[in-house]
Amino acid sequence: EAGVAQSPRYKIIEKRQSVAFWCNPISGHATLYWYQQILGQGPKLLIQFQNNGVVDDSQLPKDRFSAERLKGVDSTLKIQPAKLEDSAVYLCASSRGTSGEKETQYFGPGTRLLVL
Amino acid sequence: GENVEQHPSTLSVQEGDSAVIKCTYSDSASNYFPWYKQELGKRPQLIIDIRSNVGEKKDQRIAVTLNKTAKHFSLHITETQPEDSAVYFCAASLPFSGSARQLTFGSGTQLTVLP
Numbered sequence: 001e002a003g004v005a006q007s008p009r010y011k012i013i014e015k016r017q018s019v020a021f022w023c024n025p026i027s028g029h030a031t032l033y034w035y036q037q038i039l040g041q042g043p044k045l046l047i048q049f050q051n052n053g054v055v056d057d058s059q060l061p062k063d064r065f066s067a068e069r070l071k072g073v074d075s076t077l078k079i080q081p082a083k084l085e086d087s088a089v090y091l092c093a094s095s096r097g098t099s100g101e102k103e104t105q106y107f108g109p110g111t112r113l114l115v116l
Numbered sequence: 117g118e119n120v121e122q123h124p125s126t127l128s129v130q131e132g133d134s135a136v137i138k139c140t141y142s143d144s145a146s147n148y149f150p151w152y153k154q155e156l157g158k159r160p161q162l163i164i165d166i167r168s169n170v171g172e173k174k175d176q177r178i179a180v181t182l183n184k185t186a187k188h189f190s191l192h193i194t195e196t197q198p199e200d201s202a203v204y205f206c207a208a209s210l211p212f213s214g215s216a217r218q219l220t221f222g223s224g225t226q227l228t229v230l231p
Binding site for chain 1: 120122148150152158159160161162165205207209212213214215216217218219220221222223224
């Protein structure tokens with residue numbers, strides 16, 4: 001079974017520029033999550049999709065962050081404009097569902113973002 | 117929302133000794149508690165998880181215990197090996213609304229196993 005795929009793996013941009021990250025979840029996984037992991041901290045949930053609908057974006061800074069999962073498979077996370085404090089690893093995870101054994105989350109390798 | 121505290125932040129043990137990492141959570145509605153291992157520059161990988169309807173779960177050298185009354189859970193690694201060296205994160209999953217699940221992570225424990 002292929003794992004969660006993410007690209008790019010690394011990105012360096014200047015503040016106020018925009019950036020986009022892409023995620024391809026494990027085949028058949030209905031639920032997709034985006035996390036932000038700042039160096040030395042645990043991942044923090046940004047947004048959760050169930051198929052192509054948002055079920056939780058309460059922790060997403062909506063003034064600059066946006067995400068979509070139009071066809072219920074791949075997802076993109078965008079930051080516009082980026083700030084220095086956005087420097088972090090952005091992790092995508094997926095799960096088969098959200099109850100019982102289905103809620104186990106599998107993580108991608110992440111995109112390491114550096115904002116200068 | 118949920119708040120998860122994890123201790124210690126760093127832990128060094130001699131190869132063959134046991135390691136214990138402890139976490140507490142704040143919301144009694146949390147009902148799923150996974151543990152992830154993250155090696156430097158790599159993705160978090162699930163090593164063991166426990167649901168609120170059981171008090172203990174074991175998988176070879178790894179075990180997790182859950183005390184719902186006290187709202188704390190612990191990871192136990194026995195007969196540690198150098199390849200166990202990594203950052204370990206605990207997490208608590210809280211039903212949010214509808215099908216949403218908020219997985220809140222602890223701040224991590226850097227485990228170093230000394231040969």
